[in-house]
Amino acid sequence: MLRLLSLAALLLTLASSAHAQGGGGFGGGRKGQRLGQLENAKIAFITNRVVLTQDQAQKFWPLYNEFSGRRREFNRNGRLLRRDVADGMTDQQIRENFTQAFTMRQQELNLEKEYFDKFQKVISLRQVAQLFQAERDFTKEVIRRVADRPARPGDGLN
Template sequence: MSAISSVLRLVSLAVLLAAAAPAAHAQGGGQGLGGGRKGQRLGQLENAKIAFITNRVSLTQEQAQKFWPLYNEFSARRRELNRSGRLLRRDVTEGMTDQQIRDTFNQAFATRQQELNLEKEYFDKFQKVISLRQVAQLFQAERDFTKEVIKRVAGAGGQAAVDTN
């Protein structure tokens, strides 16, 4: 029961932080979350991610006010690059010439390089609002959150991924 109350506290904190950083929602214009249940689930997932990162990185209120708009900007740019990369990988078809396949892969490589450049750029920007150690914790927290989500989805097996113990 204490694990559930901890999660609820983190989600509450996430909702407060999300309200304090309306730039995140304004940037996407509501487009990325979709409508209905899918949008609601993605919103819950985003709130959980905010809480997870805030907890792991130990952001103060002052840091959070400066950090979240910057992180949301970074996330939006990274999401767009990821979308472009997925589209390129999906474009390779049987009817393509070798040169077209080569060009598609070169574009995909360029997109991956842009993703790396973006991470380097924001690595520097993040250090202006949080400590170097917190930046390292941020990148680790992102990986850990993704692993946890994948683990819960895989473990759900079509059932709710809520621990009732």
């Protein structure tokens, strides 16, 4: 479950990174539009799967957005650590890099446990389970669509 959630967050982080390179807000070019579309699709997907009352939705979405932002930050930092591994590193530097990466993954797990408890205060346990399943399913769907689509020049996927 953690791996799929991490993958979902990674996909959103990658989209966010592409968005930052494209500049501006969601309207900042094609990459920004794609990020906005991905975020909107995820919200719609989760909304469809986790049926929320109006009262629940008003409490849930700000909490979920806070959770997603914090999780995205962990993934961004983790990506920076992995990128730093180079042939010129000493064994000790590589070990320290892995230790930091393991610490960050543990912090991400702690974050998920923290928000698991917070989510249960605004939605039912069943809805929390549906939320995490919806995130996994959304990630699988995004991966399937990316894998199935033909590569286009300049989209960074070829």
